[in-house]
Amino acid sequence: MEHIVEFKNVTKRFKDFSLENIDLQIKQDHVTGFVGANGAGKSTTMKLMMHLLQPDEGEVKIFGMNYAGNEKQIKERMGFVYDSNVFYESLNLKDIKRIVAPAYKNWDDKVFYNYIKLFELPLNKAIKTFSKGMQMKASLAIALSHDAEFIMMDEPTAGLDPVFRRELLDILQEMMDDGGRTLFFSTHITSDLERIADDVAFIQKGKMLFHDSMEDMQNRYALVKGSIDLLTRETEDIFIKVERSASGFQALTDDVREVQALLGDRVEMEAATLEDIMFYAKGARQQHV
Numbered sequence: 001m002e003h004i005v006e007f008k009n010v011t012k013r014f015k016d017f018s019l020e021n022i023d024l025q026i027k028q029d030h031v032t033g034f035v036g037a038n039g040a041g042k043s044t045t046m047k048l049m050m051h052l053l054q055p056d057e058g059e060v061k062i063f064g065m066n067y068a069g070n071e072k073q074i075k076e077r078m079g080f081v082y083d084s085n086v087f088y089e090s091l092n093l094k095d096i097k098r099i100v101a102p103a104y105k106n107w108d109d110k111v112f113y114n115y116i117k118l119f120e121l122p123l124n125k126a127i128k129t130f131s132k133g134m135q136m137k138a139s140l141a142i143a144l145s146h147d148a149e150f151i152m153m154d155e156p157t158a159g160l161d162p163v164f165r166r167e168l169l170d171i172l173q174e175m176m177d178d179g180g181r182t183l184f185f186s187t188h189i190t191s192d193l194e195r196i197a198d199d200v201a202f203i204q205k206g207k208m209l210f211h212d213s214m215e216d217m218q219n220r221y222a223l224v225k226g227s228i229d230l231l232t233r234e235t236e237d238i239f240i241k242v243e244r245s246a247s248g249f250q251a252l253t254d255d256v257r258e259v260q261a262l263l264g265d266r267v268e269m270e271a272a273t274l275e276d277i278m279f280y281a282k283g284a285r286q287q288h289v
């Protein structure tokens with residue numbers, strides 16, 4: 001199986017928002033970062049993956065299976081990791097383990113205690129005393145203890161201090177290096193992606209704008225700077241969005257060759273960061289970035 005998750009033409013409509021015709025394939029053994037502005041549809045997409053929501057149209061497959069008739073089997077193999085308190089606040093990790101462990105065929109106590117030690121988590125303190133980062137680690141320890149192959153994380157590093165953030169990213173990197181796992185996580189922190197992601201999926205206003213390897217994305221996009229008099233209807237067409245200022249224009253392109261052919265060395269080009277792409281994609285003329 002090459003794809004852990006496969007969305008085919010998935011649509012989910014709410015009163016004031018819809019996720020439209022989403023095609024998404026998450027590659028096995030890859031780290032995929034999921035980005036998009038607030039309200040773009042990231043959590044909705046993840047809820048569809050977890051079967052907390054059902055699509056109005058289209059098909060969601062996890063590990064090559066539909067949820068119908070396979071829910072238990074699928075959920076055994078996936079872990080959803082997040083920082084808010086999913087467990088009773090007054091419980092400690094020992095209590096939680098007692099409740100959660102029997103639900104999983106592959107639960108391994110030894111692995112659990114190893115991670116608790118590695119993550120330096122207290123077993124006997126109520127979860128409500130845990131910081132955000134500790135809760136995230138506790139949730140990750142549980143997912144790893146039932147040997148989840150597919151791990152989904154909703155903004156794992158949000159609200160963590162830089163040291164803790166780095167530590168968590170290192171833990172995730174080590175987890176990936178051990179092999180056999182696929183990680184999908186949403187984030188607003190683009191440097192996290194630059195640190196650990198192989199692929200990036202970018203959603204905007206309920207539509208998937210692109211899903212590429214980080215490398216392809218970095219090769220495809222560029223920031224172009226030049227003087228305003230270079231802008232004509234023809235040259236503007238090669239840009240996703242153009243910003244004008246007194247000193248000239250700055251624009252994003254996804255076709256570096258075309259810019260070179262048309263404008264040559266009359267413009268300056270530099271690599272676009274993911275943050276640049278997100279900024280320019282907002283309100284871009286072209287729907288397809």
Ligand SMILES: Nc1ncnc2c1ncn2[C@@H]1O[C@H](COP(=O)(O)OP(=O)(O)OP(=O)(O)O)[C@@H](O)[C@H]1O
Nearest residue numbers: 014015016017036037038039040041042043044045
């Ligand atoms: N159950 C629901 N009923 C109605 N509207 C909903 C429901 N769930 C989400 N929405 C709407 O769908 C849109 C997308 O929400 P979603 O939580 O998926 O965005 P997001 O990309 O995760 O945002 P953020 O980065 O802020 O967490 C929002 O406008 C939200 O109000």
